[in-house]
Amino acid sequence: MLKVAILGGSGYAGNELLRLLLSHPDVKVTAVTSERSAGLPVSDVFQNFRNTDLKFESMNVESLVKKADLFFLCLPHKASQEAVAFFYGAGKKVIDFSADYRIKNRKTYEKWYSTPHSFGHLLKKAVYGLPELHRERIKDCSLVANPGCYPTSSILGLAPVIGESFIDSTSVIIDSKSGTSGAGRNPAQQLMFCEVNESIKAYSITMHRHTPEIEQELSFLSGRNIKLIFTPHLVPMDRGILSTIYVRLNKKTGLRNIQKIYRDYYRNEPFVRVLNNGVYPATKHVRGSNFCDISVFLDKRAGNGHTLIIVSAIDNLIKGASGLAVQNMNIMYGFEETAGLTSSPPSP
């Protein structure tokens, strides 16, 4: 059994990660940290876990490093920089949930996150943990930068076509809608039930920090320097991200052809489901699972040529965070890639 530790485990991603790991056949969780809740049983903080004996402990890296072989870091960006460096330096494997090691270009990171990066030399050691793009490199690496939730939804939606010559890669617009768990577990006025319920709104227009992450991976895939428009929205539901993506075509291409490109691209992927022609993804159909559902449509009417419309749906806490981390772990350690992730989405 692989010994794993979760650092900063008292948020929603930590809760979900713990849940997945507790039923994983090849793994034993040896430590979970939380500064706020140090000393408390996990089941006092997360009342869903009433039948576990785990206790939150304070983050003492010197003692933690002896307890596990793989460390899941669910710390805020910036705080994660040094913690990653420590465990990596100690010869341990790390899956980092923060943005600290996702952005390859240090200056880009420093600009969008308004903070210096003190471990720039490690950026090239980190692999962006999206198996559908980087599976081979994940196998051999010791440091996985686990993708953001919006980027996972957006990149998987665009990956099959972004490098195609019929795509105008300067025209990408991503309109994303997210459930509220993506905003985290810290109390905040705007996240209270009575503020979120019965409402939808956009936020962070033109300046959401997931933008450069999406651009980096799409640029990598296409060989072009992609800049795009990304607009997130807050939806009155716990979980789920639906991304509606618009890209103009440089030249006419049939929808069937594009659908075939998607099917071929994801043919062997255990967690990406390309839907039949005309079928719409809904976040409910992936809730509670590691699936990403994708469907593509073609607009031939509007004034400026044909436009591809891609819709993708994920559970932001699973394929968009903790399930993806488990998938990455499975790949790193040679476990069955779907181990611990086999549950179908419950419905309703």
Add this chain to the structure above:
Amino acid sequence: MLKVAILGGSGYAGNELLRLLLSHPDVKVTAVTSERSAGLPVSDVFQNFRNTDLKFESMNVESLVKKADLFFLCLPHKASQEAVAFFYGAGKKVIDFSADYRIKNRKTYEKWYSTPHSFGHLLKKAVYGLPELHRERIKDCSLVANPGCYPTSSILGLAPVIGESFIDSTSVIIDSKSGTSGAGRNPAQQLMFCEVNESIKAYSITMHRHTPEIEQELSFLSGRNIKLIFTPHLVPMDRGILSTIYVRLNKKTGLRNIQKIYRDYYRNEPFVRVLNNGVYPATKHVRGSNFCDISVFLDKRAGNGHTLIIVSAIDNLIKGASGLAVQNMNIMYGFEETAGLTSSPPSP
């Protein structure tokens, strides 16, 4: 007191219209029809109305025509064609909630609604009932085609700029998100609580019937033949439409300048609120009111030049249907334009 009748009043728009009219200072409701519920007290069908004596009656146009001066028709498209012609022909005033008299071009109507239009000669008598565009014509007309909910949200968002030379009017993308009441009150599997709750999905991509209606009015405003992309989504909430609209600029224009254009355009409008720089509309802030909140943003990063991002929010049953109809009535009869519509949005 103006005598008014509501035909086809057992849906959600009818319920809301009745509520607004019952507290309107200048109006008396003399009849409400429903085939399904004929003979039943309104309060048996709509349990919110437990203190009214109104009863639903069957739609006998010969007897109804004598009961009122103004007829609100909340019938399905196609069914409304003849009913409108009847009351109009009898010298009555009509506000029609259906799409039957919204589309000026008969062929366009027949193509999108897959049905012939048997009263094409009346199309030019009808005024598209968006006061912000057609107030003067509404004053003098006898037949108002009350706009659709998505079109109201979309057109108000674009009206101030669509005719500007700095706008690329071939590039319009409207990504709309609607509460569930917009889908009507007839039982359907996909509208059940357990299907809608905790989920978001897109639907009718490239083929929603509100598309030609939006295009007609924007073409009228801009003097260009506009074809655009419109994508509706279903959100787990009762009411509200948020439209996120993307339009590329032909040439650079400052955000402050654009904001000024919006403020000037809506300066005297009682129900359109242009928000301060950086403030986001949310459907909750207009819920239960006739307001339309609009905010504009400018993307200067993405690959193909600057893009204007407009966000608009309405209550789909009020500004998107029944409140708008009351506003049109107020204009037609010279009542205070805000009569019966003065309530602020309740919150939460």
Add this chain to the structure above:
Amino acid sequence: MLKVAILGGSGYAGNELLRLLLSHPDVKVTAVTSERSAGLPVSDVFQNFRNTDLKFESMNVESLVKKADLFFLCLPHKASQEAVAFFYGAGKKVIDFSADYRIKNRKTYEKWYSTPHSFGHLLKKAVYGLPELHRERIKDCSLVANPGCYPTSSILGLAPVIGESFIDSTSVIIDSKSGTSGAGRNPAQQLMFCEVNESIKAYSITMHRHTPEIEQELSFLSGRNIKLIFTPHLVPMDRGILSTIYVRLNKKTGLRNIQKIYRDYYRNEPFVRVLNNGVYPATKHVRGSNFCDISVFLDKRAGNGHTLIIVSAIDNLIKGASGLAVQNMNIMYGFEETAGLTSSPPSP
């Protein structure tokens, strides 16, 4: 126009009170205070109010006392004690939303609220502001203690029968279910969307502070010293309280007879609707209105004699707080009792 001021107006009850007063025909709001938001436009804090010029100000009682004739105090309990005494002492009228002047027995107050009452001499000046019980006394008083939301729902449900000889007044069980706005607007972990949504739970079993308030009024009505069981629950919705109330009968009495007692009791009440036999109240049917819907049922099967089951529904922010306060104001000043409260419940 009556000049009114709202003190402590930045919570949900304050928001709703302001909304109702802004459309009240006989009233002008001259001041709204908030320590947290002093100096900010009301529309920055409550984005629903984007078309008002009011600003929050700090609570300086010396300057406030000159600005209005009637003061609505929406302060926390204990903080309200002295503020009420100040305005009352200055010859002003006061409607107090806190619990400070609701409980006539000072020791009972001090025990349940764990705080001394420093203005005990004013307790007998205060009238418990439930018009259905105390209308005549409200007319002539200067200090109204505005009831709590759960008590309003519970007392109105029981008032018609609690004094009847066929009722076992020792057997009252009130099982109440409340929307989340009742818990207030201050950020708290347990009130975040992701904690409340898709869940129901009980809380404060046997120790909720509204218990002695309900007992006081039912004791007053029945002439007996009533102690009862009150169990509140938190429901994933913004507004509404549904109370399901169980009382055993001392002797058999027909349901029709009991229904007649309810109808007679509330015959002239503008805001209490006794439903037809077999019809169920739902919070949605009173949402956004000052109505209280009541229906009664009779269990003849269970082991210990017949049991009366009463179900009542209110909007906790209107009939349970701000609407009730406006109704009290209307009575105190001789306005039409329904002024500003005529809107039917919107649906859905």
Add this chain to the structure above:
Amino acid sequence: MLKVAILGGSGYAGNELLRLLLSHPDVKVTAVTSERSAGLPVSDVFQNFRNTDLKFESMNVESLVKKADLFFLCLPHKASQEAVAFFYGAGKKVIDFSADYRIKNRKTYEKWYSTPHSFGHLLKKAVYGLPELHRERIKDCSLVANPGCYPTSSILGLAPVIGESFIDSTSVIIDSKSGTSGAGRNPAQQLMFCEVNESIKAYSITMHRHTPEIEQELSFLSGRNIKLIFTPHLVPMDRGILSTIYVRLNKKTGLRNIQKIYRDYYRNEPFVRVLNNGVYPATKHVRGSNFCDISVFLDKRAGNGHTLIIVSAIDNLIKGASGLAVQNMNIMYGFEETAGLTSSPPSP
């Protein structure tokens, strides 16, 4: 691998059962029937199941009987009577989700369900499938009557104490609150999103069909003829039942003693969690799992002696239906009792 078939599998319980069985280590699903959807891939009807090849088939019992050893019957009551008899007569094992074989007294069944029971001789062969009460008999039986959702929640809440001498078993009141999936998947006006959302209501007061089922098991446990009051409510959420149960005590007994009785009673139960003193169950903490959370409280104030207040929470589709059926199957076949049911509740 045990071969199992699901009959009537196109409802919410069928969907959840299929999900659980598809990830069960010892089982293979060989057939799923649905008259409405016969011939369709399961994934067309339940879009969560996009990666299964199963197709719905019509219910031909002659061909079905050869396909499996265990039959899960998710048919409506009455329809299930004959189907159960057929498979049972053919020597197969059956787990029946309907009420047809739950009520031992044929006359009681016929009265509450308004239909004759044509297979009364089989009633004594059926075991009421609540393992916490009847584990030993389930092991050896061929026909399990799977309990209703409300009864599971209610009986587990009362089982440890109902037979105690300090309990007044004539005083039981069960106030239950259920998510909407319990009402089934057939389209109905009152189950549409806009009717259920933002509302709570009671229904079927004094006449819900789960009443005799609860009474039967509590009578069996206590050796008394128990008649009780059961009031169900509809809550705006997908899943979950919270039951708040009131029982008077005949003589004073300490809360600690009662808590000890609960802990002892459920000490070896894998799925019942008795919470610590003062901790409240919430349906969210059991959602997606087979757990039943129970907490007990004691009221010493109210007028008629001490009252025990018990709160229990389950996921109505899992512990209240499909998970319970899987648990019963595990017991019948000697599988690990928790097989296929090990997942912790996801949160949020």
